[in-house]
Amino acid sequence: MKNFCLLYFIICFFSISAQNNPVFPGWYADPEGIIFENTYWVYPTYSAPYDQQVFFDAFSSDDLVNWTKHERIVDTSAIKWAKRAVWAPSIIKNQDQYFLFFGANDIQHDNEVGGIGVAVASVPEGPYKDHLGKPLIDKFHNGAQPIDQFVFKDKDGSFYLYYGGWRHCNVAKLKDDFTGFIPFEDGRIFKEVTPENYVEGPFMFIRNDKYYFMWSEGGWGGPDYSVAYAISESPLGPFKRIGKILKQDPEVATGAGHHSVIHPEGTDKYFIVYHRRPLTETDPNSRETCIDLMEFDDTGLIKPVKITRQGVTAYPLK
Structure with missing residues (x-):
């Protein structure tokens, strides 16, 4: 009987300990996952009503399982023009500095103050300060609301900004110092690259030169x-929709979306970082950050992701 009880305890212990989703407590959405200096980082939206959503926390981990919280790496006291609703951070390292792109104020037309901003810090955990003192993009171009930005570094070292809500997505080529944009060959600054069914939350990565x-x-x-997702030969598209790879599981969670992808260099491991809503929750802001494995078939297509409560096992970078 004692042996049975011990075995039952061990099974229960490992069953509970294997529940790695959500990866950290609290309501957090729109997570951007990235690797800096052999450390995993996640920069999410603090998921709350807009007037409370005025700061960013960040989280770091050595293994994708155990996370350290870095509180209020930036808030609206440092971004004077941002009054409410900062969200969907995107971050990149450039010239030994860390640049955090974000949306603010949820503007609805060109006459409102807000849009996409940039903050900068010398270390990943901040504190961050306003890089420009004003929005980087504060107008609607090609019908795209200036939100949900993602900054992407191409193979040749060029930086591109993909962004857009209201079912329109633009791409623009950033100056190296992130103070503005470089026109494309046809003179345009903002090129629309909207694929079929696009709503928001763009993300880009390269695999096998695709x-x-x-x-x-x-x-x-x-x-x-x-x-x-779509696959293209160029960072400028065209992007023809292939299909859906992440969605709700009525037995696990709903509202699975607004993701990013972490890829440890030199491996074929890909982890999808996303938010979802627990089955017990009906408030739209009750979103939690989760990580699951993302895999490919032999032709390079992304296999449908299975969202799990178990999440991923520890994957140290060192």
């Missing part, structure tokens, strides 16, 4: 939120 462009579909507050 450009994988990803985005979110559906409504962020509902159960049908999801992620789809």
Whole structure:
């Protein structure tokens, strides 16, 4: 009997300990995952009503399982023009500095103050300060609301900014100091690259010299939120929709979307970082950050991701 009880305890212990999703407590959405100096980082939106959503926390980990919280790496006291609703951070390292791109104020037309801003720090955990003293993009171009930005570094060292809500996505080529944009050959600054069914949340990565462009579909507050993708030969597209690879599982969680991808260099491991809503929650802001494995078939297509409560096992970088 004692042996049975001990075995039962061990099974229960490892069953509970294997529940790695969500990866950290609290309501957090739109997570951007990245690797800096052999450390995993996640920069999410603090998921709350807009007037409370005025700061960013960050999280770091050595193994994707155990996370350290870095509180208020930046807030609206440092970004004077941002009054409410900072969200969907995207971060990149450039010339030994860390640049955090974000949306602010949820502007609805060109006459409002807000849009996409940039903050800068000397270390990943901040504190961050305003890089420009004003938005980088504060107008609607090609119908795209200036939100949900993703900064991407191409193989040749060029930086591109993909962004856009309201079912439109633009790409623009950034100056090296992130103070503005370099026009394309035809003179345009903002090129529309909207794929079929695009809603928001663009993300890009390169695998085997192919450009994988990803985005979110559906409504962020509902159960049908999801992620789809396209593959192109160029960072400028065209991006023809291939299909959906991340969505709700009625037995696990709903509203799975607005993701990023972490890829440890020199491996074929890909981890999808995303938010979802627990089955017990009905408030649209009750979103939690999760990580699951993302795999490919022999032709390079992304296999449908299975969202899990177990999440991923420890994967140290060192």
